[in-house]
Structures are given as structure tokens and as C-alpha cells.
Amino acid sequence: MTNDMAVLDVAGISKRFGDLQVLSDISFTVTRGETVCVLGPSGSGKSTLLRCINWLERPDAGQIYLNGDRIGINNGGVVMSDRELSRVRTRIGMVFQHFALWPHLTVLQNLMEAPVQVQRRPAAEVREEAMALLAKVGLSDKADVFPARLSGGQKQRVGIARALAMKPDVLLFDEPTSALDPELVGEVLLVMRELAREGRTMVIVTHEMGFARDAATRILFMDRGRVVETGPPERFFVSPDTERARQFIQRYAAG
Amino acid sequence: MSAADVLAILQGAVVTVTLSLIGILIGLPIGLGLALLRWANVPVIARVVAVYVSVLRATPLVTLLLLLFFALPNVGIAIGPVSAAILALVMNTSAFNCEVWRAALMNFPKEQYEAAQSVGMHASLRFRRIVLPQIVRVSLPGLVNEMSLLIKVTPVLAVVGVVDITRAAVRIGAETYEPLPPFLVAIAMYAPIVFALVSLQRFIERRQLAAEAA
Amino acid sequence: MIRDFAIVWSERDLLLSGLGNTTILSVLSAIAGLVIAFVLTPALMSKRRWLALTVRVFVDGMRCVPFLLFAYIVYYGLPSFGIRLDNWSSGLVALTVYHAAYLAEILRGAWVAQPREPIEAGVAFGFSGPRLFRRIILPPLLLAAGPVIGNQMIQIVKDSAFLTIIALPELTHAASSIQSRHYVPFAAFITAVFLYWGLCLVIEAGVSGIDRLASARR
Numbered sequence: 001m002t003n004d005m006a007v008l009d010v011a012g013i014s015k016r017f018g019d020l021q022v023l024s025d026i027s028f029t030v031t032r033g034e035t036v037c038v039l040g041p042s043g044s045g046k047s048t049l050l051r052c053i054n055w056l057e058r059p060d061a062g063q064i065y066l067n068g069d070r071i072g073i074n075n076g077g078v079v080m081s082d083r084e085l086s087r088v089r090t091r092i093g094m095v096f097q098h099f100a101l102w103p104h105l106t107v108l109q110n111l112m113e114a115p116v117q118v119q120r121r122p123a124a125e126v127r128e129e130a131m132a133l134l135a136k137v138g139l140s141d142k143a144d145v146f147p148a149r150l151s152g153g154q155k156q157r158v159g160i161a162r163a164l165a166m167k168p169d170v171l172l173f174d175e176p177t178s179a180l181d182p183e184l185v186g187e188v189l190l191v192m193r194e195l196a197r198e199g200r201t202m203v204i205v206t207h208e209m210g211f212a213r214d215a216a217t218r219i220l221f222m223d224r225g226r227v228v229e230t231g232p233p234e235r236f237f238v239s240p241d242t243e244r245a246r247q248f249i250q251r252y253a254a255g
Numbered sequence: 256m257s258a259a260d261v262l263a264i265l266q267g268a269v270v271t272v273t274l275s276l277i278g279i280l281i282g283l284p285i286g287l288g289l290a291l292l293r294w295a296n297v298p299v300i301a302r303v304v305a306v307y308v309s310v311l312r313a314t315p316l317v318t319l320l321l322l323l324f325f326a327l328p329n330v331g332i333a334i335g336p337v338s339a340a341i342l343a344l345v346m347n348t349s350a351f352n353c354e355v356w357r358a359a360l361m362n363f364p365k366e367q368y369e370a371a372q373s374v375g376m377h378a379s380l381r382f383r384r385i386v387l388p389q390i391v392r393v394s395l396p397g398l399v400n401e402m403s404l405l406i407k408v409t410p411v412l413a414v415v416g417v418v419d420i421t422r423a424a425v426r427i428g429a430e431t432y433e434p435l436p437p438f439l440v441a442i443a444m445y446a447p448i449v450f451a452l453v454s455l456q457r458f459i460e461r462r463q464l465a466a467e468a469a
Numbered sequence: 470m471i472r473d474f475a476i477v478w479s480e481r482d483l484l485l486s487g488l489g490n491t492t493i494l495s496v497l498s499a500i501a502g503l504v505i506a507f508v509l510t511p512a513l514m515s516k517r518r519w520l521a522l523t524v525r526v527f528v529d530g531m532r533c534v535p536f537l538l539f540a541y542i543v544y545y546g547l548p549s550f551g552i553r554l555d556n557w558s559s560g561l562v563a564l565t566v567y568h569a570a571y572l573a574e575i576l577r578g579a580w581v582a583q584p585r586e587p588i589e590a591g592v593a594f595g596f597s598g599p600r601l602f603r604r605i606i607l608p609p610l611l612l613a614a615g616p617v618i619g620n621q622m623i624q625i626v627k628d629s630a631f632l633t634i635i636a637l638p639e640l641t642h643a644a645s646s647i648q649s650r651h652y653v654p655f656a657a658f659i660t661a662v663f664l665y666w667g668l669c670l671v672i673e674a675g676v677s678g679i680d681r682l683a684s685a686r687r
Contacts, residue, residue, distance in 0.1 A: 056589060086597040089592070098586050100589065101587065102609075103587065105608075146685055146686045149685075162594075312623070313668070314662045315665060316627070321648075322654065325654030326659075329655055407535040409535070424538075438541055438546055442538055446534060449534075453529075
């Protein structure tokens with residue numbers, strides 16, 4: 001079922017909300033070091049797909065494996081308890097569209113909260129790593145500031161550092177730049193490019209075509225809850241296989 | 256506990272509701288008056304009102320009632336339990352109403368007021384035709400909320416001998432040596448009144464939200 | 470009149486012990502009420518319908534009952550069930566349980582108004598159950614609801630005065646004793662009124678302190 005290199009293996013995921021079939025039989029694998037960009041028109045189910053991977057939404061059918069371990073269903077074949085799910089979720093980092101920083105904690109505390117409280121790692125060690133991560137996203141001077149005092153771009157860089165602090169096997173990005181003012185998008189993409197270059201395993205839902213074109217190792221194009229096309233960006237952007245992808249690229253390349 | 260006992264508590268309910276209504280009806284305009292004094296920033300008086308409101312909001316109704324009931328006769332003002340009760344309720348509720356009214360006045364859009372000025376309305380006309388209808392609307396949920404709070408403190412009136420729901424229930428409990436049943440009957444009379452007011456408040460809020468959304 | 474206040478001054482020990490008892494009653498039941506609310510609020514928000522409904526009935530029920538009647542039932546009514554509490558215990562139980570319902574509703578209101586994403590981030594980062602509530606959900610709630618909780622504290626102080634009726638020696642009871650012993654009603658009760666005012670001013674100062682903390686975080 002899973003090959004050795006696959007960090008994330010998604011097999012036949014489906015999800016419906018009431019009458020609406022949001023995801024139909026989605027399958028793909030992400031190997032170590034890949035940057036997969038998920039593209040597609042809004043409402044095509046991209047965000048739901050991400051939320052199904054760490055079971056923020058419970059998929060109706062299909063399987064998800066993280067380094068060979070089934071997510072959401074335990075060895076006994078039953079749905080995981082909150083506790084079991086929590087343990088698996090610590091191995092999946094997530095970056096949210098609206099940052100979702102915890103407002104009552106400082107930037108440094110935001111980074112340390114889950115590693116110390118959930119992963120139970122020693123605070124001193126976590127603090128050191130967290131400071132290094134803040135330096136990496138260029139926010140060392142903001143460690144003791146509350147998120148409310150940051151710009152959108154700074155908030156999202158903290159969001160990324162917070163996800164990295166968990167040392168996850170894979171990073172999920174849910175439209176990380178779509179809530180930002182245009183002039184703040186660049187600083188966040190810069191950090192993400194750096195992560196791609198380092199060979200972090202990432203799945204990124206985005207509308208930033210330029211970023212997808214030159215940072216992604218692979219494009220996953222979705223429409224109406226299905227994966228319509230997948231391939232390296234050079235091929236996808238230049239000569240897509242499907243008509244729907246071609247129209248999508250045209251519309252977004254123009255805008 | 257006999258049917259006559261239930262009837263006695265019911266009579267107490269009439270007293271409770273009557274006194275509460277009187278308190279509300281007098282307290283509403285007084286609260287508005289106090290709020291206007293503060294809003295208009297009348298020198299000295301506005302400060303006095305602010306302190307009055309602050310003190311009264313911090314004073315338990317029992318304490319206020321005992322003060323009025325025992326101290327007023329002491330300075331030569333004869334006062335019975337019922338008058339003391341009404342006075343205490345009015346003082347208490349007007350302080351809270353003042354805050355509700357004042358919040359509405361503070362948030363009243365200045366442009367509206369200037370628009371009324373620009374078409375030549377004089378002060379009292381401006382207030383009556385433009386300001387009042389709008390602040391009544393904004394204040395309504397807060398005022399209804401205050402009414403339900405007022406009803407919930409009326410059992411205190413029993414302390415000075417007003418025969419309201421609570422005093423009737425206490426008396427019956429003492430006579431029958433079975434205090435629980437009369438208290439439950441008493442609660443059964445209070446609860447619908449308060450519940451009706453709370454529901455009214457929610458209804459008004461929901462209707463106003465819907466109106467804003469439309 | 471000055472003589473009257475001199476009499477009250479001579480009874481200052483009684484008055485101060487009343488003030489002390491009022492403070493102890495209020496602080497203890499505020500803390501205990503909050504702790505109970507921390508359990509009730511997640512129950513109100515629970516996806517288990519029966520649980521949410523049960524707690525909802527309790528909370529709405531309390532909000533429809535006058536505090537004095539509730540205190541009477543705890544003090545005079547519970548013995549019918551073989552539960553006999555002295556006036557201190559009944560007073561504390563009544564204040565705590567009654568206001569826990571109000572506090573739970575206040576926290577629920579603040580919870581509903583919170584943005585969903587930070588809580589979801591907590592789940593995504595491996596928080597669940599009580600730890601999710603305690604570390605991620607609750608702190609912003611307390612900051613957001615600070616002023617309303619402060620108002621409720623003032624309400625607790627005021628409701629504690631009702632307990633004079635079950636002969637609990639709190640502030641109003643002390644003032645009553647002084648007035649009946651020396652017949653100085655005005656001096657005795659107005660002193661009590663100003664002591665209540667002072668207590669509420671302290672609470673308000675505390676609230677504005679919390680509000681300063683909160684404004685740095687929003």
C-alpha cells in the first residue's frame with residue numbers, strides 16, 4: 001500500500017457536507033522533500049482536503065497514512081479517540097489562512113505551547129529551538145510581543161515558525177497568503193521558498209501561481225472535489241493535459 | 256399546604272407585580288433624566304449624578320431598604336413599608352436605567368443631531384422627534400433586562416413587612432412547618448414572570464438584529 | 470448626627486468583621502462559582518445534546534429564580550431532604566451555585582463570539598479535551614469577558630447582603646445589629662452603603678487591570 005519514500009499517502013478520500021459532495025475519491029502520495037501545491041478554483045475542495053488529512057474534518061471514506069501509520073483509525077480498526085488523534089496530529093504541522101495565533105500568548109509562547117504542553121518536551125530545549133526558528137523567519141525581536149501587535153505578514157511568519165516548532169513530518173498550508181495585504185505576501189512566500197529549498201515535505205493550498213510555478217515540485221490540480229490533473233509545474237503551466245486546467249491557468253495568469 | 260395558602264401566595268404575587276410595575280414606571284423616566292444631566296455635562300450636577308449612580312449600583316437593595324425604612328422616620332419623614340419599598344425600588348432601578356440610557360446617548364450619531372439642527376428644529380423638538388425614538392430602540396433590551404433584575408430582587412421587600420410572594424410563602428412555611436412547598440409555589444410564580452421578560456429581551460434583540468441585517 | 474457616627478465608630482469592630490465576612494463570602498463564592506462555570510460552560514457547548522440540554526435547563530432555571538428564594542430553599546428547604554446546613558454553609562452554597570449559572574452563561578456568550586480558527590489550531594496542534602479548554606479556549610474567554618465577570622462579582626457582593634436574612638453576620642447584618650442596639654439607623658446603614666461602594670470600587674479597579682492586559686492582546 002505504501003512505499004518507503006512516501007511521507008503522506010492519501011487513498012480514496014471522500015467527504016460530503018449534506019447534499020454537497022466536497023471530495024470524491026482523492027488519492028495522491030507525497031514523498032520526502034516534496035513541495036506539492038494544490039491549485040484549483042475556489043470551492044473545489046482544496047481546504048477540506050487539507051482538513052481531512054489531519055482529521056479536523058472526518059473523511060467519509062478512504063485512508064490516510066503518515067509514514068506508514070494510519071491516521072484516524074487505530075490498529076483495532078476503530079475511530080481514534082481524541083487522545084490518539086492528538087498524538088498523530090502533533091506529527092502534522094498546519095498553517096492557517098487567518099494565522100490562528102493564540103491571542104493570549106506572546107510570539108515565543110505561541111511557538112512553545114504545543115511542544116511543551118502536548119509533546120512534553122523540556123521547556124529550555126524548546127525555547128532554544130523556538131528562538132532559532134524566530135531568527136529563521138526574521139522575527140527574533142518580536143519574541144515577547146503579543147500577536148495583536150504584529151502585521152499580517154509577521155503573524156503568518158509566526159504561524160509558520162509555530163508549525164515548525166513541532167518538528168512535524170509534513171507541513172500543511174491552507175491558503176497562507178490569501179488573508180494578507182498584497183504588499184505583505186512577499187515576505188511570507190520568501191520563508192516558504194526557503195523551506196522548499198531545505199527539502200521540507202509540504203502540501204500547500206494556494207492561489208499564488210508564481211510561487212507554485214517555481215517552488216513546487218509537483219502540482220495537484222483540483223476541480224469540483226476531484227483531482228483533475230497532477231504533474232511537475234513545468235508541464236502543468238506550459239502544456240496542461242486537460243481543458244479545465246488550461247482555462248484555470250489562463251484566468252489566473254491574466255489576473 | 257392548602258388551597259387557601261396558594262391563594263395567599265397568589266395575592267402576594269399581585270403585590271409583587273404591582274410594586275415592581277410602579278418601580279419600573281417611575282424609575283424609567285428618572286433614569287432618563289439622570290442620564291440627560293450627565294450627557295449634557297451640567298456642571299457640578301453631572302458629577303453628583305455620577306457619584307449617586309456609582310453608589311447606588313454598589314448598594315444591595317436590602318441595605319438601601321433598611322436605610323430608608325428606619326432612617327427616614329428618624330428625620331421626621333413618616334414612611335410605611337410600601338412607600339419605603341417603592342422608593343427603594345425606584346432609587347435602585349433608576350441608577351441602572353441611567354447607565355443604559357447614557358450608553359445609548361453616548362453612541363447616538365452626532366450627524367443625526369446636526370441634521371435636525373440644520374432643518375431648524377429647536378432643542379426640545381430635536382430631542383423629542385429625533386433623539387428619543389432612536390435611543391428608546393437601542394436601550395430597550397437593556398431596560399427589559401433591568402426589569403427582570405428588578406423583579407428578582409423584590410423578595411427583599413418582605414424584610415420590612417410588605418406582604419409579597421416571599422413573605423406569604425415564609426409565613427405559610429412557618430405555620431405548616433413545611434417550608435419547602437410554599438417556596439416552590441413562590442418560585443413557580445416568579446419564574447414565569449422573569450422568563451417572560453428574558454424571552455421578551457431576546458425577542459427584541461433578535462428582531463433588531465434581523466432588521467439591521469435586512 | 471455626629472454623635473450617631475461616633476456610636477457607629479465605637480462599634481467599628483462589629484462593622485469591620487461584617488465587611489470581612491462579606492468579602493470572604495463574595496471571594497469564596499466567586500472563585501468556586503467560576504470553577505463550576507469552567508465545567509458548566511464546555512457542557513453548554515457540548516455536542517452531546519442531552520448534556521447541553523440538562524445544563525441549559527439548570528442555567529436558565531437559575532436565571533429565572535430570585536436569589537433570596539433560592540437561599541431560602543437551601544437553608545429552610547433542604548432539611549426536608551435530610552440535608553441540614555448551617556447558615557454559613559447554606560449561604561456559601563447558595564451564592565456559589567446560583568452565580569455559577571450566571572458565570573457559565575457569560576463565558577458561553579464570550580466563547581460563541583470568539584474566532585474559531587485559534588481553537589481549531591489548538592486541535593491541529595494536538596490539544597484535546599480539558600487541556601484544550603484550559604490552555605487554548607479559556608484564557609482568551611476570561612480576558613474578553615473580564616468586564617462582564619466583574620459586573621457579576623459586584624452582583625455577588627450585593628446578593629451576599631440577602632444572607633442577612635438567614636442571620637449570617639455579614640455587613641448588612643452588622644449594620645442592622647448596630648441600628649437595633651443604639652437606634653442610629655441612618656449612620657449605621659449609610660456607613661454600610663459606603664463600605665459596599667468601596668468594595669465595588671476595588672472590584673472595578675481589578676477589572677480595569679484585567680482590561681489593560683486584554684487590550685495588549687487584541
